Amino acid sequence: MEREAAMPVKSGSALREALERGVQQAVRAAELLTGRPVRMTLARMEAVPADAIFEGRFRADSPLAMVVLRIHDQGGGFLLLMMDEDSARALNALLWGGVPGAGGSLTADGISALKELANIVGSSFLNALADAAHVALRPSEPIFLYDMLAAVIETLLVEQGIDTDRILLIGTSLACADADVCLDFLFLPSQALIEAVLGPLGDA
Amino acid sequence: MRSAVQYRWVNLGIGDIVVMAASARITTVLGSCISVCLFDEERAVGGMNHFMLPAPMGSRSGTPGRFGSESIPELVRRMAAAGARRGRMVAKVFGGGNVLAELSGAGSVAGRNIEVARHCLLELHIPVVAEDTGGSHGRKVDFFTDSGKVLVRAVEHQRFVMNR
Numbered sequence: 001m002e003r004e005a006a007m008p009v010k011s012g013s014a015l016r017e018a019l020e021r022g023v024q025q026a027v028r029a030a031e032l033l034t035g036r037p038v039r040m041t042l043a044r045m046e047a048v049p050a051d052a053i054f055e056g057r058f059r060a061d062s063p064l065a066m067v068v069l070r071i072h073d074q075g076g077g078f079l080l081l082m083m084d085e086d087s088a089r090a091l092n093a094l095l096w097g098g099v100p101g102a103g104g105s106l107t108a109d110g111i112s113a114l115k116e117l118a119n120i121v122g123s124s125f126l127n128a129l130a131d132a133a134h135v136a137l138r139p140s141e142p143i144f145l146y147d148m149l150a151a152v153i154e155t156l157l158v159e160q161g162i163d164t165d166r167i168l169l170i171g172t173s174l175a176c177a178d179a180d181v182c183l184d185f186l187f188l189p190s191q192a193l194i195e196a197v198l199g200p201l202g203d204a
Numbered sequence: 205m206r207s208a209v210q211y212r213w214v215n216l217g218i219g220d221i222v223v224m225a226a227s228a229r230i231t232t233v234l235g236s237c238i239s240v241c242l243f244d245e246e247r248a249v250g251g252m253n254h255f256m257l258p259a260p261m262g263s264r265s266g267t268p269g270r271f272g273s274e275s276i277p278e279l280v281r282r283m284a285a286a287g288a289r290r291g292r293m294v295a296k297v298f299g300g301g302n303v304l305a306e307l308s309g310a311g312s313v314a315g316r317n318i319e320v321a322r323h324c325l326l327e328l329h330i331p332v333v334a335e336d337t338g339g340s341h342g343r344k345v346d347f348f349t350d351s352g353k354v355l356v357r358a359v360e361h362q363r364f365v366m367n368r
Contacts, residue, residue: 051217060215060233061344063359070307085364105364143306146365148233151342154218155235155303158256158313 014132014201016045019170022128029120034094036176043182044171050153053169053186058082060150065106067118068156070140071126075192078156079126079139079185081118082149087181088114094176106146115142125170125185133197153186160190209350216254219269223251223282227350234299235342236314238321240276241296242330243352244288250349251286253279257313258320272320280328295325296334296354298345305340314338 023042030038054060065088069079083091092106095113106114119142130137145152153167168187173180189198209227216222216232216239224230230252232239241252259273268274283293300318318337325332336343336356346355 061357063364065364068304068307088364111365140307143304145303146361147235147303147359148342148344150233151235151301151303153235154233154237154256155301155314155342157218158236159304159307 015129015198016042018128018132018201019045019125021132022125023172025128026121026124029124030117030174030176033116033120034176036094039175041173042170043173044169046169048167048169050157050167053153053167054150056169057182057184058084058149061148063146064149064152065114066145066147066149066152067115067122068143068145068152069118069122069126070143071189071193072138072140073136074196075190076160077187077189077193078160079122079187080152080156081122082184082186083181087183090181091117094181111144115144118142121172121183122185125187129197129201133200135196137197153188156188160188211348216252218254218256219267219275221251221253221269221275221279221282223249223279223286224349225249225286227348230347230349231345233342233344235301235303236299236312236317238272238297238299238317238337239345239347240279240321240325241298241345241347241352241354242279242283242288242293243296243349244283244292245294245352246292247287247289248350249283249286249288250347250352251279251283251288252345252347255317258316272317272324276321276324277328280330290328290330293330294333294352295330296347296352297321297325297332298336298343298354298356300337301342302338302340303342 023040027038027040064082067081071077092110126137170185172183211227211229214230216230232254237256239254243250253275255272255275256270260271268278300314302312302314341358344357
């Protein structure tokens with residue numbers, strides 16, 4: 001079966017510029033949270049078909065730590081922060097001064113810290129997009145999930161009634177103190193959200 | 205020494221329906237979606253679907269693989285076309301995990317997907333011989349079409365997450 005190829009978001013596009021502003025906002029918020037200098041870069045940004053997400057760093061059955069933010073406005077959508085277990089542990093240590101639980105598992109405090117990070121970084125992206133498109137985009141409370149990536153993505157698509165071929169993958173790299181952590185965000189917009197936000201930015 | 209069976213590996217995506225009359229391992233990952241595995245032991249024909257939603261809003265969708273009410277009858281038709289007989293078919297049903305329970309609450313799509321799978325199979329007089337549905341987790345399902353056997357794997361939540 002033929003499938004659309006992944007489409008990198010061009011440098012200089014309004015969408016990329018908006019998300020780069022979002023990264024700057026996220027860095028300031030993350031520095032306040034950690035009390036330490038944070039470097040964060042937008043490593044990758046492309047529109048990908050849903051099943052192409054599993055051809056990158058993570059497989060469909062990869063167990064990942066994920067935080068979901070539901071977007072309530074403009075038809076709705078989801079923002080999903082995902083990371084592997086090692087990255088989750090590293091972030092836990094950074095954010096909480098964290099001592100993992102037995103077997104390196106995450107404690108309730110660690111999960112709370114990850115949700116807070118997802119909230120501030122995700123909200124920074126959403127605020128930057130909302131400002132650029134002159135709309136309101138409010139996220140829900142963050143929800144933490146530890147499950148297979150494909151199981152979560154398909155459920156988000158079902159919940160939102162999203163057609164499966166328009167997912168924006170935002171790959172970021174976050175460095176703080178001695179730790180380098182890769183965080184990937186998935187932006188799963190409804191058709192109405194694409195038209196309200198990505199349309200005005202010239203990337204719909 | 206017995207030689208190992210060479211399985212053709214098939215990755216089943218959302219909305220797909222696959223029927224095989226040869227040795228194949230059909231794999232999919234399920235959240236709130238459902239997979240029905242059908243098997244006719246005498247003809248060694250196996251088939252599997254992966255549907256998202258219980259039923260379309262209108263009378264017919266045009267994308268039958270996405271809706272349980274259309275995908276299951278279509279799977280049965282394709283099984284019959286591959287030589288299976290409905291009277292010999294047995295079903296195994298998987299998925300319907302309410303992965304986003306915190307967001308979607310009790311009235312989730314996952315629960316309605318499970319109901320439509322059971323209802324369709326009952327109407328088609330196909331017995332359900334195994335089922336692993338519901339809960340709040342995803343599943344990886346591997347279906348072996350020459351034997352009808354199924355492997356189901358879930359993430360061990362407690363291994364990584366404490367105190368929840």
